[in-house]
Amino acid sequence: MRRILSSSYLGILLVMLYAPILIIIVFSFTEAKVLGNWTGFSLKLYTSLFEGGVHHSLTSALWNTLIIGLSAAVVSTLLGTMAAIGIFNLSSRQQKAVQLVNSIPILNPDIITAISLFLLFVSLGISQGYTTVILAHVTFCTPYVVLSVLPRLRRMNPSLYEAALDLGATPFLALRKVMLPELKPGMISGFILAFTLSIDDFVVTLFTIGNEGLETISTYIYADARKGGLTPELRPLSAIIFITVLVLLILINQRTAKKTNMKTI
Amino acid sequence: MQQKPDTSIITVQHLSHAFGGKTVLKDINLSIGKGEFVTILGPSGCGKTTLMRLIGGFLKAMEGKITIAGKDMTNTPPHLRPVNTVFQRYALFPHLNVFGNIAFGLNLKKLTQEEIKKRVMHVLKIVTMTDYEERDVDTLSGGQQQRVAIARAIVNEPEVLLLDEPLAALDLKMRKDMQMEIKAMHKKLGISFVYVTHDQEEALTLSDRIVVMREGEIQQIGTPAQIYNEPENSFVADFIGESNILNGIMIKDRFVEFAGHQFECVDKGFGLHEPVDVVIRPEDIYIFEKLEAAQFTGKVTSSIFKGVHYEMMVTTPEGFEFMIQDYNSFDVGQTVGMLVKPFDIQVMKKERLCNTFEGTVIDKSHIRFLGNNFKCDEAQRYESGASVKVSVDFRNVILHDNEEDGMLSGSVSFILYKGDHYHLTVLTEGDEHIFADTNDIWDDGDRVGISISPDTIQVAND
Numbered sequence: 112m113r114r115i116l117s118s119s120y121l122g123i124l125l126v127m128l129y130a131p132i133l134i135i136i137v138f139s140f141t142e143a144k145v146l147g148n149w150t151g152f153s154l155k156l157y158t159s160l161f162e163g164g165v166h167h168s169l170t171s172a173l174w175n176t177l178i179i180g181l182s183a184a185v186v187s188t189l190l191g192t193m194a195a196i197g198i199f200n201l202s203s204r205q206q207k208a209v210q211l212v213n214s215i216p217i218l219n220p221d222i223i224t225a226i227s228l229f230l231l232f233v234s235l236g237i238s239q240g241y242t243t244v245i246l247a248h249v250t251f252c253t254p255y256v257v258l259s260v261l262p263r264l265r266r267m268n269p270s271l272y273e274a275a276l277d278l279g280a281t282p283f284l285a286l287r288k289v290m291l292p293e294l295k296p297g298m299i300s301g302f303i304l305a306f307t308l309s310i311d312d313f314v315v316t317l318f319t320i321g322n323e324g325l326e327t328i329s330t331y332i333y334a335d336a337r338k339g340g341l342t343p344e345l346r347p348l349s350a351i352i353f354i355t356v357l358v359l360l361i362l363i364n365q366r367t368a369k370k371t372n373m374k375t376i
Numbered sequence: 377m378q379q380k381p382d383t384s385i386i387t388v389q390h391l392s393h394a395f396g397g398k399t400v401l402k403d404i405n406l407s408i409g410k411g412e413f414v415t416i417l418g419p420s421g422c423g424k425t426t427l428m429r430l431i432g433g434f435l436k437a438m439e440g441k442i443t444i445a446g447k448d449m450t451n452t453p454p455h456l457r458p459v460n461t462v463f464q465r466y467a468l469f470p471h472l473n474v475f476g477n478i479a480f481g482l483n484l485k486k487l488t489q490e491e492i493k494k495r496v497m498h499v500l501k502i503v504t505m506t507d508y509e510e511r512d513v514d515t516l517s518g519g520q521q522q523r524v525a526i527a528r529a530i531v532n533e534p535e536v537l538l539l540d541e542p543l544a545a546l547d548l549k550m551r552k553d554m555q556m557e558i559k560a561m562h563k564k565l566g567i568s569f570v571y572v573t574h575d576q577e578e579a580l581t582l583s584d585r586i587v588v589m590r591e592g593e594i595q596q597i598g599t600p601a602q603i604y605n606e607p608e609n610s611f612v613a614d615f616i617g618e619s620n621i622l623n624g625i626m627i628k629d630r631f632v633e634f635a636g637h638q639f640e641c642v643d644k645g646f647g648l649h650e651p652v653d654v655v656i657r658p659e660d661i662y663i664f665e666k667l668e669a670a671q672f673t674g675k676v677t678s679s680i681f682k683g684v685h686y687e688m689m690v691t692t693p694e695g696f697e698f699m700i701q702d703y704n705s706f707d708v709g710q711t712v713g714m715l716v717k718p719f720d721i722q723v724m725k726k727e728r729l730c731n732t733f734e735g736t737v738i739d740k741s742h743i744r745f746l747g748n749n750f751k752c753d754e755a756q757r758y759e760s761g762a763s764v765k766v767s768v769d770f771r772n773v774i775l776h777d778n779e780e781d782g783m784l785s786g787s788v789s790f791i792l793y794k795g796d797h798y799h800l801t802v803l804t805e806g807d808e809h810i811f812a813d814t815n816d817i818w819d820d821g822d823r824v825g826i827s828i829s830p831d832t833i834q835v836a837n838d
Contacts, residue, residue: 270467273434276454277461278481278532285455288480292471 132353139346146346156347169344172331179241179316179327180309183248188302190249191256192294196286198257199264210261213254224251225318232319239321247319248309255308256301263297385410385535385568386431391440393426398807400426402592404440408536408570413562415571415579418589419615425540427589428572432538433457445535459536460529464544466521468513474500474524475509481532499527502561519550526561536568543578555581576616580604588612591789604657609724610799613655614792620661620698622795624654624723632723635795636694637672639716643723653724658687658701660720663712670713674698676706690714696795731773731811735766735835743835747806748783751830763838770799772832773812775824782825786810788818802826 134146139157143150161170198209216224228247237243271293275285291298313329320330328348335342386408393401400423408414416424429435431442433454442450445458460481468477475496482492500506503523513521522542529537539558543551559582562569573579579586580600588595588603588611596608607613610621624634629644634654646652667673674690677697686705690698690712698714706712735745737760743752745766758764779785789809790801800818802810810826818824 268465268467270463270465271469274463274467277432279455279484281455284484289469
């Protein structure tokens with residue numbers, strides 16, 4: 112009895128969590144303009160998503176999102192890793208202080224970050240567009256990279272760097288050949304985190320994107336929704352994004368599971 | 377034991393170092409010969425690892441000079457020094473396999489792949505790890521990781537190999553095997569080994585010469601036999617092996633009195649009736665039933681079988697306790713006779729006879745020393761403000777369980793059993809040493825309060 116109860120509780124929980132996504136996926140295979148009407152199975156929304164014409168702006172928003180996300184993730188991974196190494200080598204008191212400063216952007220409400228960045232760009236006279244969005248995303252992604260690289264540094268044997276020097280590596284080579292490979296897992300998770308945060312972001316993007324017609328998915332959907340009604344093509348788009356993320360997640364999990372298995376042998 | 381300059385590979389001159397104002401090395405002078413196996417031995421916190429890191433270049437020397445292979449390398453960064461290090465926790469690169477780890481230094485030297493492969497295979501043979509080159513380093517056992525760490529260092533053909541407590545993480549059996557292997561490797565390679573350890577038995581087994589350190593200072597440098605048989609002070613005698621250390625008085629040349637008896641010995645050159653420390657190794661005391669042949673007698677209080685020998689504690693009627701190791705067992709409670717041969721008695725100069733401090737007279741009843749104002753009867757004989765020498769007998773330093781009960785507080789940093797009492801070294805909050813004789817049992821690191829009674833503080837003009 113208890114088992115049935117506990118498993119049905121879990122079942123209900125999972126259904127509640129995934130119901131919205133499931134509905135979107137199911138209704139991406141029909142043509143109806145309004146969500147909820149089933150007008151028979153069709154792949155028309157999928158084909159029209161990738162055709163030019165009316166929905167051209169949606170695909171270009173998708174590309175913009177990816178480009179912004181990737182550049183922001185690359186830049187913040189580099190900056191964050193360097194910062195983490197710097198922080199790690201400070202005295203423990205300075206470390207605490209810098210870590211506090213590092214956590215402020217994480218806890219700060221998005222809207223505050225957005226407005227202050229907007230004001231900063233305006234006062235510096237930087238015309239808003241790609242550059243400002245990427246800069247803005249880098250500012251809120253970097254602290255997360257620092258947080259994912261630091262534990263890796265703490266777990267690392269402190270003699271590794273010295274061992275590399277001892278074997279004749281210059282400080283730069285020791286960093287590249289020993290430190291970076293050691294920090295790689297932390298850097299990869301920091302990169303993924305930064306990428307998803309960037310794709311996910313709406314508030315900061317809205318304030319820094321300017322009015323030159325640049326759109327990301329989030330601002331596109333927002334504008335679309337305000338014009339009245341969501342484009343039906345959003346349904347297949349969401350489905351594709353969800354499935355891609357799911358596949359990626361399964362792949363990553365399998366890889367780490369394989370690695371830990373190897374270690375235990 | 378100073379080496380001639382042309383045969384020494386490392387010379388350390390007047391080397392001092394401090395961390396955050398706390399001195400960890402004081403004026404170290406040392407020279408290490410070509411092909412020599414030198415062990416730096418001392419308890420934890422004695423500065424031995426700091427000394428090694430200074431030689432390796434991982435720390436910048438604050439004062440002094442380090443010469444390696446005839447060149448001044450005091451400020452040379454580690455990657456340009458002709459030394460390689462085996463680190464305490466091996467520090468193998470986890471992202472590289474055994475081959476990659478060993479080839480790391482060679483790759484940096486831009487050797488051909490063929491040459492690299494040849495040299496890696498060669499050192500793998502030396503450390504008996506052939507066929508392991510493709511293995512991941514974290515699939516290796518501790519002993520195997522140790523071998524790879526050594527191989528990774530010696531493949532670069534350094535002039536000196538530094539080893540920082542390389543066997544500390546291994547179990548006893550493995551450690552013994554590795555000791556023999558390291559010794560054999562040293563012989564085969566013909567390069568100098570500088571070995572850092574806190575394990576005296578390891579140091580005696582491996583080294584050509586041992587450097588005994590304590591609190592940043594070298595206590596003695598010598599061959600294992602010299603260090604064991606002729607310790608220069610009571611710290612060395614106590615740290616290396618088991619020993620009976622007693623207060624004695626040099627009656628005249630070749631004649632010493634301790635434990636209430638007079639003994640013939642081989643030491644001379646001390647002053648008449650000079651107080652000395654006497655060391656007798658537990659295996660050097662002969663123990664037997666016939667009392668008439670004995671120099672002194674005592675009663676067995678405990679007897680423990682240690683495998684090869686019995687370890688017995690014997691108390692003499694005068695109240696001195698001796699540790700004796702003998703192949704024969706004597707019953708607890710039995711009265712036994714004992715004898716010590718003259719050359720088995722090691723007589724050492726005392727480092728100090730009482731506590732001495734620099735002090736200033738505050739007023740008629742107070743003297744300031746050790747950063748505190750002490751009540752003192754003798755102060756009335758001196759002007760206020762005068763600088764004086766204060767001395768306090770070891771017996772007159774009173775230790776309290778509660779730190780608050782003392783005028784000063786400190787922690788016990790070294791305990792020496794003198795047969796009938798303990799000689800304690802206490803490190804005060806102000807980083808000064810106070811020495812105390814006591815019959816109470818304290819532990820290393822115990823926090824104590826310290827006080828001195830006003831009538832036992834002796835004052836003399838500076």
